[in-house]
Amino acid sequence: MKWLRRYAEAHPWRIMAAITGCAAGLWLAGLFWFAGQIPLRVADPVTRSDAIVVLTGGSNRLRVGLDLLSQNRADKLFVSGVYRGIDVSELLEVFQRAPEELSCCITLGYDAVDTVGNAAETAAWMRENEFTSLRIVTANYHLPRGLMEFRRAMPDITFIPHPVFPQNVHLDSWWRWPGTARLIAGEYNKYMASKLFGRLLSKPYRSGAARHSIVLSPGNK
Structure with missing residues (x-):
């Protein structure tokens, strides 16, 4: 291997370029693999779960979560990462939903500021309610990383992914759409960072993480 060492000493920039x-x-290969993991449809829209979680970040996510709750796809809906000061009645008013339409409760979580926080906050709420299955509602491009974080935080929970499809995200020939390409590349980098360093970034379970949430039952307005 002396020849290789001599070559590297003589041509360091070539070695660096290689x-x-x-x-x-x-x-780049990993990026295309990751793009192929982004779901193009809802694989299981009908199986019932104990709960639904909506990861905030797009208005259509909450609309889908409310629709699923109205369709009796779960007993409760948890909305993770809500801005402090927003309450359930305001959300229902924005989405033109009446409390009496819902057959169960909505809980808002205010602690999460990122996906790791979503997972920790939801894990606490799931543990408090002794739930064992969860449907995750989030954008399709966010679902691979979201599922990874949630499985890490709740290894014993059964998950049902439920992607939402933003209109401005074009997965057909995504590399031809600069905005979509940047979005997927950024999400891929976050996914790989979580894959490599996720256990260091994961937040420990805290039994009181959801205790400041506001719960709305059919009888409360």
């Missing part, structure tokens, strides 16, 4: 090229090729 390493950079290999790393870029691996990253």
Whole structure:
């Protein structure tokens, strides 16, 4: 291997370029693999679960979650990552839903500021309610990372992924759409960071994480 050492000493930039090229090729291959993991449809729209969680970040996510609750797909709906100061009645008013339409409760979680926080906050709420199955409602491009974080936080829970499809995200030939390409690349980087360092970033379970949530029952307005 002396010849290789001598070559590296004589041509350090060529070696660096080769390493950079290999790393870029691996990253690009991983990016296309990741894009292929983004769901194009809801695989299981009908199976009932104990609860539904909506990860905030797009208005259509909450609309889908409310529809699922109205269709009796679960006993309770948990909305994770809500801005403090927002309550259930305001959300229902925005989405033109009357409390009496719902056959069960809605809980708002205010602690989460990212996906790791969503998982920790939801895990606490699931534990408090002794639920064992959960339907996750979030954007399709966010679902691979969301599921990974939730499975890490709740290894004993059965999950049903329920993707929502933002109109401005174009998965057909996504690389031709600059906005979509940037979105997927950014999400892929976050996914890989979580994959590699997720256990260091994960938040421990806290039994009181959801205790400040506001609960609305059919009789409360």
